[in-house]
Amino acid sequence: METPVESTRERLLNVAEQRFGEGGYEGTSLRAITVAAAANIAAVNYHFGSKEALLRAAVARAMAPVNTERRRRLDQLEARGGPSPEQLIRAFIEPGLDLVLRRGERGAVVARFIGRIAFDPSQRIRELYAAESDPIESRYLAALQSAIPHASPEAVAFGYVNMRGLLALHQSQALSRAPGVDDAEDPGKLAENLVAFLVAAFDRGLRT
Numbered sequence: 001m002e003t004p005v006e007s008t009r010e011r012l013l014n015v016a017e018q019r020f021g022e023g024g025y026e027g028t029s030l031r032a033i034t035v036a037a038a039a040n041i042a043a044v045n046y047h048f049g050s051k052e053a054l055l056r057a058a059v060a061r062a063m064a065p066v067n068t069e070r071r072r073r074l075d076q077l078e079a080r081g082g083p084s085p086e087q088l089i090r091a092f093i094e095p096g097l098d099l100v101l102r103r104g105e106r107g108a109v110v111a112r113f114i115g116r117i118a119f120d121p122s123q124r125i126r127e128l129y130a131a132e133s134d135p136i137e138s139r140y141l142a143a144l145q146s147a148i149p150h151a152s153p154e155a156v157a158f159g160y161v162n163m164r165g166l167l168a169l170h171q172s173q174a175l176s177r178a179p180g181v182d183d184a185e186d187p188g189k190l191a192e193n194l195v196a197f198l199v200a201a202f203d204r205g206l207r208t
Contacts, residue, residue: 094195
């Protein structure tokens with residue numbers, strides 16, 4: 001049975017994801033979060049310590065499934081030795097698309113929240129997001145640099161940034177579709193098309 005303490009913490013995190021995703025960090029007051037979560041400022045201080053700490057906890061929770069799946073896939077690829085660019089791109093892209101396209105309303109809330117925080121105007125907030133995403137993302141970047149020896153590290157990094165941006169674009173487009181739209185693109189087909197496009201971009205666009 002869930003205890004009241006656990007229930008309050010989860011409610012605060014759930015509301016924080018939704019409100020920060022809609023209004024951004026600066027545009028969302030702590031009072032708005034506590035009212036919607038049927039809590040108070042003291043509860044935020046007790047469970048997290050501050051508004052920024054609440055955001056940090058929400059980011060960590062939201063990123064955990066994607067980070068875990070990306071890490072699992074990369075560990076498997078590296079254990080087999082010498083993953084190809086296509087394998088690495090697929091292992092990075094598919095968990096990100098899965099978050100939006102296969103997880104229903106909950107996935108949409110989380111994806112909108114992550115997208116808003118990742119591109120927040122505040123450098124401090126972007127750094128907070130990066131603290132959760134950089135450890136696994138830096139591994140993917142290093143693996144891609146090893147898998148594409150004909151390109152300079154700087155060129156691969158450029159391609160990697162654009163890969164992240166293109167993924168974010170498709171996540172955003174998926175979120176903008178009305179629920180139940182019949183012509184929404186098949187998740188598997190979208191992943192295949194995006195992976196094929198990125199493989200070609202890395203292969204041809206990064207040649208020295």
